Amino acid sequence: MGSVRGCTPYPGEDCACAGRDSFLTSNLYSNMLKMETEEEMKKISVVTDNHENKTAVDHGVGLIGSQKSLPGTWKHKCASYVLALRPWSFSASLTPVALGSALAYRSQGTLDPGLLVGSAVTVLAVHGAGNLVNTYYDFSKGIDHKKSDDRTLVDRILEPQDVVRFGVLLYTLGCISAGCLYCLSTLKLEHLALIYFGGLSSSFLYTGGIGFKYVALGDVVILITFGPLAVMFAYALQVGYLSASPLFYAVPLALSTEAILHSNNTRDMESDRQAGIVTLAILIGPTLSYFLYNALLFLPYLIFCVLATRYTISMALPLLTIPMAFSLERQFRSQSFVKIPQRTAKLNLLLGLFYVFGILLAPPGTLPKL
Numbered sequence: 001m002g003s004v005r006g007c008t009p010y011p012g013e014d015c016a017c018a019g020r021d022s023f024l025t026s027n028l029y030s031n032m033l034k035m036e037t038e039e040e041m042k043k044i045s046v047v048t049d050n051h052e053n054k055t056a057v058d059h060g061v062g063l064i065g066s067q068k069s070l071p072g073t074w075k076h077k078c079a080s081y082v083l084a085l086r087p088w089s090f091s092a093s094l095t096p097v098a099l100g101s102a103l104a105y106r107s108q109g110t111l112d113p114g115l116l117v118g119s120a121v122t123v124l125a126v127h128g129a130g131n132l133v134n135t136y137y138d139f140s141k142g143i144d145h146k147k148s149d150d151r152t153l154v155d156r157i158l159e160p161q162d163v164v165r166f167g168v169l170l171y172t173l174g175c176i177s178a179g180c181l182y183c184l185s186t187l188k189l190e191h192l193a194l195i196y197f198g199g200l201s202s203s204f205l206y207t208g209g210i211g212f213k214y215v216a217l218g219d220v221v222i223l224i225t226f227g228p229l230a231v232m233f234a235y236a237l238q239v240g241y242l243s244a245s246p247l248f249y250a251v252p253l254a255l256s257t258e259a260i261l262h263s264n265n266t267r268d269m270e271s272d273r274q275a276g277i278v279t280l281a282i283l284i285g286p287t288l289s290y291f292l293y294n295a296l297l298f299l300p301y302l303i304f305c306v307l308a309t310r311y312t313i314s315m316a317l318p319l320l321t322i323p324m325a326f327s328l329e330r331q332f333r334s335q336s337f338v339k340i341p342q343r344t345a346k347l348n349l350l351l352g353l354f355y356v357f358g359i360l361l362a363p364p365g366t367l368p369k370l
Contacts, residue, residue: 125177
């Protein structure tokens with residue numbers, strides 16, 4: 001009676017009890033295995049989900065990173081386009097525009113700001129396009145190399161087709177701006193077209209087409225384009241007619257601008273000779289190039305001294321830049337041509353600004369032919 005739940009002492013009971021115990025043990029073991037298997041599957045599922053989430057997050061970060069890098073890429077591209085324009089040389093086109101406008105103001109007593117801005121945009125667009133044409137043809141002819149000042153195409157900063165497209169865009173902008181100027185000014189269309197397309201053709205033919213630069217005529221082109229032509233363009237737009245008087249006042253700026261080009265050509269004398277091109281600096285040699293550079297630097301100051309002593313003291317303002325001119329003379333004499341074109345361009349800008357201020361400050365009627 002005491003073994004109700006155990007095996008009874010009846011015959012055959014021992015085998016039945018043993019079988020039942022074995023069945024229970026087997027079920028218990030199966031359940032335990034099943035539970036362990038489910039736990040393992042849960043762990044694997046959690047690890048897989050975490051891995052997928054991490055991959056998705058990493059992928060998202062990559063996308064975000066690429067999106068964030070796009071503005072940086074465009075910023076670098078825009079900076080490359082700006083550098084290809086050689087903005088340090090823009091003083092050669094801005095100061096003649098300012099001078100021509102100042103001469104018109106002194107002559108007429110009025111100044112149209114719209115025409116001033118429009119003429120500056122037009123001249124800058126043509127100047128920038130001319131610089132790009134120069135870059136393209138110098139690279140195509142093998143003139144630019146790793147040690148050149150302009151390595152836009154040599155270092156693959158831009159591709160040749162990028163330079164071509166940008167140049168076409170700037171020439172188009174210049175033509176559109178010139179058309180707008182015709183609508184705003186009283187200058188005759190044929191006179192505007194003569195000056196504008198004369199400047200545009202010069203900017204292209206300096207290295208493109210005929211390539212005046214390669215046959216020792218580049219200095220003449222620059223002397224005319226960034227002197228009398230640019231000054232006359234700004235002056236005629238303001239007053240509405242052509243006049244010879246701005247040509248005289250353009251001489252000091254034209255000489256200073258030519259000094260920029262001559263310093264650049266003297267620096268590149270050896271590489272230009274190896275490339276098979278001929279510049280004025282190559283024709284006259286290092287010694288005469290030094291004397292020519294000095295003449296281009298200091299002749300404008302001689303003109304300002306004459307104007308200041310004979311007409312008005314305000315024309316002595318550009319003389320404040322003489323120390324910079326002597327510093328450039330010493331650098332050129334020592335044949336240390338590093339950054340000398342850029343420094344000459346800086347002198348050109350300051351001299352031009354003081355020249356413009358001197359004209360604006362001159363008492364009415366004191367300047368000749370105005």
